[in-house]
Amino acid sequence: MVFGTYSISYVYLMPYKNAVNVVTYKYGSKGGLVYKIQDKLKRWGYYKGSIDGIYGYQTYKAVRYFQSKNGLGVDGIVGNKTLSALGIYVKTNTTSTRYSSNNQDVNLLARLINGEARGEPYEGQVAVGAVVLNRVKDPRFPSTVAGVIYQPGAFTAIVDGQINANLRQSSINAARDALNGWDPSGGAVYYYNPAKTTNKWIWSRPLIKIIGKHRFCR
Known part of the structure; x- marks a missing residue:
């Protein structure tokens, strides 16, 4: 183009x-x-x-x-x-677009973001995607995007079916930005909404930052 x-x-x-x-x-x-x-x-x-x-x-x-x-x-x-x-890739002799809209990781991550964070600020949507990718790199978690997302009990959107909600374009954009290296979470591997969580353990995690309704933690 x-x-x-x-x-x-x-x-x-x-x-x-x-x-x-x-x-x-x-x-x-x-x-x-x-x-x-x-x-x-x-x-x-x-x-x-x-x-x-x-x-x-x-x-x-x-x-x-x-x-x-x-x-x-x-x-x-x-x-x-x-x-x-x-997240800008210029086609030259050595570089090209890293991810496309058909990429399975983009689609799955977008659906997870959509189920977990639609309605949140865009930065917060990207941060949720970044948490998934931070887990992929962390030896305590599965080593693939699908493995992290489908790890039993890891994400509410899997449990309540929100991962299948009508997919918004902002969720796709957020997935691409996260996959292309933007991490507004500051390296977080956990996040939660304090108004909704009943998990007492998550409150003990060191807080990195708050974006929208979510708290991002180590």
Whole structure:
């Protein structure tokens, strides 16, 4: 897909035998990909300016803020690592879209998010997806998305059938953002709604943050 005309810098990484081009976006860049960068940053609360496809000072500051909050090198330049953290994949010689809407993990994770967190702030929906993925990486839990989601008693949406509720687009988007690396939960492996839970043990878990009605914990 073509997003219009934009300014691109190519950085060659040495001393590789065959140089790899890394697409970067920086102050002065323009076009559709800058528009997408601004849109992501604005949705996630890092950018307050207009979405105009022009990489100006406000975009530069927002990128630096995003980088500082996500463990990236803080330089205000959107290279491959920052693009990846934003969930934006540019097709080059070495990169392509990581997930598609038919991907089984996207669909299953979206249904879990939909059943557990529809109606929550978008950041909270992504955070629920991130909890699933954090469990996949944690040796205390199953090592696949399906294994984590269907672990007996792990999620209310499986028990009460809400995983089969009418799927919303925001749940699909949240699943993609979580799978592409955004973790608003801060590394949580548990979450709960204090107004609904009857599990006393979950209250003992160290709190990381509160998003909407959910508390995210270690």
